[in-house]
Amino acid sequence: MIAEDSFMTKQWIKMIRRLYEYRYLTLAIVGVFVLLGVVAWLGRSSMNVSASDNTVNLLKSGWNYMPGVSPQSDGLHVSYIGRGIVKQDGMFRQANPAINTYGTYLSTPGDFAIHGTLANINGGATIRFYDSVPIVQDEFRSETRGLELKITKNNIRVAAWGDATKRAPEKQSPVETHTYALASSSTVSLSIVRSGDKMTVNANGNNLVTLSTRNLVRDRVWLGLSAERPGDSWVLSRLEADGLKDSVANNAQTASPYTKSSSGIQALATAKRPGFLVGVAATFGPAVSDTDYARTLFGGDFGQLTPENALKWQFIHPQPDVYDFSEADALVDLARKNKLSVHGHTLVFGEANPAWVRALPIVTASDKERVKQTMIDHIRQTVGHFKGKIASWDVVNEPLADYDTDAGTSGLRKHLWYEALGESYIATAFKAAHEADPRAKLYINEFGLEDDDERWQVFLALVSRLKSQGVPIDGVGFQSHVYEPGDEIDRATLRGRIQTLAKLGLTSRISEMDVHRENGSTAQAKQYADIFNVCLTEPSCVSWSTWGVSDRYNMSLDDDGSINQGQDFLWDTRMQPTQALRSLRDMLSS
Ligand code: XIL
Numbered sequence: 001m002i003a004e005d006s007f008m009t010k011q012w013i014k015m016i017r018r019l020y021e022y023r024y025l026t027l028a029i030v031g032v033f034v035l036l037g038v039v040a041w042l043g044r045s046s047m048n049v050s051a052s053d054n055t056v057n058l059l060k061s062g063w064n065y066m067p068g069v070s071p072q073s074d075g076l077h078v079s080y081i082g083r084g085i086v087k088q089d090g091m092f093r094q095a096n097p098a099i100n101t102y103g104t105y106l107s108t109p110g111d112f113a114i115h116g117t118l119a120n121i122n123g124g125a126t127i128r129f130y131d132s133v134p135i136v137q138d139e140f141r142s143e144t145r146g147l148e149l150k151i152t153k154n155n156i157r158v159a160a161w162g163d164a165t166k167r168a169p170e171k172q173s174p175v176e177t178h179t180y181a182l183a184s185s186s187t188v189s190l191s192i193v194r195s196g197d198k199m200t201v202n203a204n205g206n207n208l209v210t211l212s213t214r215n216l217v218r219d220r221v222w223l224g225l226s227a228e229r230p231g232d233s234w235v236l237s238r239l240e241a242d243g244l245k246d247s248v249a250n251n252a253q254t255a256s257p258y259t260k261s262s263s264g265i266q267a268l269a270t271a272k273r274p275g276f277l278v279g280v281a282a283t284f285g286p287a288v289s290d291t292d293y294a295r296t297l298f299g300g301d302f303g304q305l306t307p308e309n310a311l312k313w314q315f316i317h318p319q320p321d322v323y324d325f326s327e328a329d330a331l332v333d334l335a336r337k338n339k340l341s342v343h344g345h346t347l348v349f350g351e352a353n354p355a356w357v358r359a360l361p362i363v364t365a366s367d368k369e370r371v372k373q374t375m376i377d378h379i380r381q382t383v384g385h386f387k388g389k390i391a392s393w394d395v396v397n398e399p400l401a402d403y404d405t406d407a408g409t410s411g412l413r414k415h416l417w418y419e420a421l422g423e424s425y426i427a428t429a430f431k432a433a434h435e436a437d438p439r440a441k442l443y444i445n446e447f448g449l450e451d452d453d454e455r456w457q458v459f460l461a462l463v464s465r466l467k468s469q470g471v472p473i474d475g476v477g478f479q480s481h482v483y484e485p486g487d488e489i490d491r492a493t494l495r496g497r498i499q500t501l502a503k504l505g506l507t508s509r510i511s512e513m514d515v516h517r518e519n520g521s522t523a524q525a526k527q528y529a530d531i532f533n534v535c536l537t538e539p540s541c542v543s544w545s546t547w548g549v550s551d552r553y554n555m556s557l558d559d560d561g562s563i564n565q566g567q568d569f570l571w572d573t574r575m576q577p578t579q580a581l582r583s584l585r586d587m588l589s590s
Helices: 002-021 023-042 265-272 284-289 291-298 326-337 365-385 416-421 424-436 453-468 491-503 521-536 579-589
Strands: 055-057 069-072 075-079 084-086 092-095 104-107 112-122 124-130 146-152 155-161 176-181 188-195 198-203 206-212 220-226 233-242 248-251 277-282 304-307 341-348 392-397 441-446 475-478 507-515 541-546 555-557 563-565
Touching (some): 146 188, 265 277, 265 579, 326 341, 341 365, 341 424, 424 453, 453 491, 491 521, 507 521, 521 579
Parallel strands (some): 341 392, 392 441
Antiparallel strands (some): 069 075, 112 188, 124 220, 155 176
């Protein structure tokens, strides 16, 4: 054994000497391997295609999360699903055509040509090339720069859109439009060629128009496909890009999860109280297309995500027989991939319902029964679809009337659900949600419960009735919007109310907190930290959530129809932390 060991040792010494003699060659070989490793690593996720490929088939993958689109062997089948956005009074305002936000898009394309074949056109077909993802809220949608090609009957309309992000919805319109006749419109082949600051549109081999790229796509090309009138459908049988220089066809689904900072407010809160969740309402477009936003959302400050609007009725159930969960699925998928739990908002609400819901008749007993079945079906389908993925739901949102107590309604809001079913709509909704997912925690969510005493008494009486009837309700969401001076929340009052609910066997959550900055950053910061602290130190208050990531997307409609930019959140428009965020960090670190 000893002889064998010393022989091995000699062999090793010999080999090391050899390596030393040939050290430069050895280094060169190791270097080449390291370089190859780095190149492979860099190219690993973003590229579906290498930059040198000449023609890229954009239909290959990444179309499985697009509303109204079904990928099949002969191409993408596009059908009318009638997604629209209503005004606060429930009247139709704008169409909400789908974009492939969670799928294939082009990034930094430089010059390119895109060739498409629109086949089996039945009625009309629209294809759009967006420079950035439009901002979609539940009362309006702001169009961004892009090119829109709309085929109807015997013509094609080419429209160039400028950036309408800050424009009132009613004032959004294309910068220029051109309409041309088409000889045949059941199959149309299109080519869009971008060369420097010019973009040329060709249809069926004919050159239609050359536009300046000023109002069109620059950094990215997001793709939109839609059928815009009832009954319309078509098939995108070919979509290829060529001439791409530094560009790649990206697929937003394949992006890796974001790294989490260990000093985020979620981590700090967990250290103080394990299991406590710090949440935020999020919007899908920026979560995929704005990396500043996504890094902030997923970088460790939050452990829970509430889809701000994506689960509201008009987005997922746009027509009586059409459920389309694809966009909400994408947001839920992205949240779960980044290890955020999801709170569902909201199943039964007086707002954000599509026009068809608002138009349901409620005169006869059978009308009312239909309304009830429509509500139950919506809850079953939605909660069932997300079973195991969405941990808790706002089953009923804002059941109370505005600040005065409505005569004869026990203070309840007179919307369609109440008018058809009376107070029983609430118990029915909770039962349906519980049956669809017995493990989900079920909430009633309301604003103005933090201060106004009369409102609180009305609410308390309501939840007491529900509890005594054995309705499967787990807790209460205090929206905690502090919109203007005078709305400030008193700590002791809030704490008392949370404790009262705990005695009834109900948990609480601060569900939608945002605070105006009209009294300055210090007052704003104090209000945030005070309310967060009340919740964190009350055992029955299980989570605290703010109603938006940053002021960059903090937009609301003014009464005159113009768009307002608010200053209410923890990050500002430049995505820098505000004093409010620092106050939460300090409070949680002390
Ligand atoms: C708001 C959204 O944040 C906006 O994007 C939308 O345009 C209007 O609705 N109470 C609620 C939320 O329960 O659904 C509301 O969300 C804010 C008030």
